Amino acid sequence: MxxxxxxxxxxxxxxxxxxxxxxxxxxxxxxxxxRRPDEPTKREVRRAMLEERIFHFFTESGGTYGSPRIVLDLWAENWKVSVNTVAEIMAELGLQGREPPRRRSLTRQGKRKAAPDLVNRRFDAVAPDVLWYGDMTEIETGEGKIYLATVLDAFSRRCIGYAMGEHHDAALVGGSLKMATATRGGRRDGTIFHSDRGSEYTSEAYNTLCDRLGVVQSMGRVGSALDNAAAESFNSLLKVEYIPRHRFATRTEARLKIVTWITGFYNPRRRHSAAGGHVRWRGVLTASV
CATH class of the missing domain: 1.10.10 (Arc Repressor Mutant, subunit A)
Incomplete structure (x- = not known):
């Protein structure tokens, strides 16, 4: 002008x-x-670099990180910037983290007696393998639904066991538990596994498997999502941060891509608010990868 x-x-x-x-x-x-010189000022150069890094971290998160998590990535690179400044720049660039959709529950209460609630909504642990929790969720594909069962460690927030199949049954949740114990080196005497009271988790087959693996079952109350909030949170993140950006033509494609998201981003790189915004990997708290 x-x-x-x-x-x-x-x-x-x-x-x-x-x-x-x-x-x-x-x-x-x-x-x-x-009178302004043709060369940009130091402040303008810094602003341009900051915008580039914000866009980079937003893209790396799959378009899901808001300003609180992005500012943690910037601090890890020794940027001196506030959350408000990052939020302002993100608004100018049109970058906005995703909001979680409403989630339908798969829980169908079993007829067998449920295990007691040993957690009481305290989803934290002083060390790995003290407390695990898990749940199931459904994912749409071009061939129909596929179900994902998970087991997560309360200390690291790492997904240590997962299984996917066409049916949500005891075999599916059992597969995720078997993977979790194999990941941790075998039988886990005394490790608590917390879930809802779905028929899959109260089944005789699953109870027997837990006994064989040394896992102690814990279950929340019927109809209370907060009693298994940590597992619900993982499913919500998957549905918000990954699923909306993909269309799976087949169940096989869904399996491969969801496993890639878990092992390539969620486990090693995602910042967890429950861990103070840090990345937790192999049970060790770190400021960055």
Whole structure:
């Protein structure tokens, strides 16, 4: 605009004062910008670099991180910037984290007696393998639904066991538990596994498997999502951060891509609010990967 005002006088003889009035700026503004050097200022350079890093971290998260998590990534790179500044820049760039959709529950209460609640909504642990929790969720594909059963460690928030199949049954949840124990080296005497009271978790087959693996069952109350909030949170993250950006033509494609998300992003790289915004990997708290 400053160049335009200057050209009006050079090419058409229009005084700067008139041109400034027409375009709605002050003469002081015009003279300030006319004296401005061609090279960008240090502040402008820093702002451009900051915008690039914000966009990078937003993209790396799959378009899911908001300003609180992005600012943690920036701090890890020694940027001195506030959450409000990052939020302002994200708004200017049109970047916005995803909001969770409403989730339908798969829980169907079993007829067998449920295990007691040993957790009481305290989803934290002083060490790995003290407390595990899990749940199931459904995912749409071009071939129909596929179900995912998971087991997560309360200390690291790492998904240590998962299984996918066409049916949500005792075999599916059993497969995720077998993977979890194999990941941790075998039988886990005394490790608590917390779930809802779904028929899959109260089944005789699953109870027997837990006994064989040394896992102690714990279950929340019927109809209370908060009693298994940590597992519900993982399913919600999957449905918010990954599923909306993909369309799975087949169940096999869904299996491969969801496992890639778990092992390539969620486990090693995602920042967890329950861990103070840090990344937890193999049970060790770290500020970054």
């Amino acid at each position: 400053a160049a335009f005002i200057g050209n009006q006088r050079v090419e058409h003889g229009v005084p700067h004062r008139v041109s400034c009035r027409v375009v709605g700026v002050s003469e002081a503004w015009f003279y300030k910008w006319r």
